[in-house]
Amino acid sequence: MDYSFSSILVCYDGSKYSDKALRQACDLAKRYGASLTVIHIIEKTKKSDVLAGSEYTKILRRYAKSSMEKAQKIAKDNDVEPTMVTKEGNVAKEIVQFAKSSKTDLVVVGSKGLGAVLQFLLGSVSSNIANHSMCSVLIVK
Numbered sequence: 363m364d365y366s367f368s369s370i371l372v373c374y375d376g377s378k379y380s381d382k383a384l385r386q387a388c389d390l391a392k393r394y395g396a397s398l399t400v401i402h403i404i405e406k407t408k409k410s411d412v413l414a415g416s417e418y419t420k421i422l423r424r425y426a427k428s429s430m431e432k433a434q435k436i437a438k439d440n441d442v443e444p445t446m447v448t449k450e451g452n453v454a455k456e457i458v459q460f461a462k463s464s465k466t467d468l469v470v471v472g473s474k475g476l477g478a479v480l481q482f483l484l485g486s487v488s489s490n491i492a493n494h495s496m497c498s499v500l501i502v503k
Contacts, residue, residue, distance in 0.1 A: 365498075367394045367467040373445075373457055373491070374400050375424045376429035379472025383448040384433055386469040388440035392499075396467070399442040400433045401460060406450040419450075454490035464495050469495055473503045 371385035374380045384400065391398040404422045418465050426448050437444045449456045489500045490497045 367396045367484050369399070369464065369466045370394075370396045370468045370470060371399045371401055371457070371461050371466040372473040373453075373469065373487075374402050374429060374433045375405050375472075376425070376432060377472060377474065379474045379502065381436065383470045383472040383500075384436050385440060386439055386500070388442040389397040389411065390468070390470070392440075398437065398438065398442050398462065399447055399466070400430065400444045401447045401449065401454045402430050402433070402458060404448065404450040405453055451490065453487050457487075457491055458494045458496075466497050468498045468500060470500045470502060473501050
């Protein structure tokens with residue numbers, strides 16, 4: 363079978379797993395001549411609003427900005443010019459919706475991300491994306 367991708371979406375949260383996923387996505391984008399979009403989702407749920415409030419959201423937004431700057435540098439170092447997207451909401455749901463609306467062929471995500479506590483509360487983001495995505499998903503370990 364010959365698989366070809368024209369639009370790749372990589373999920374980035376600044377963790378070492380998302381660094382590996384981004385490097386893999388850059389390699390695939392170059393190999394297939396595909397566009398690459400890097401997405402960072404700021405986790406925004408009723409639980410996070412109640413537990414931490416708006417100051418916590420401001421911290422997450424600052425972190426998102428610095429993470430995306432790091433991601434852009436990694437992509438450029440790998441000779442790829444990505445589109446950068448930041449959204450707020452439920453991580454897996456936002457990624458799946460964005461992949462569908464942007465007609466993404468492949469979603470690349472790290473097997474683990476930041477925050478063991480959030481993962482425990484919210485479930486594994488990578489498995490949620492794999493289970494609900496309309497396109498292929500590559501989980502990078």
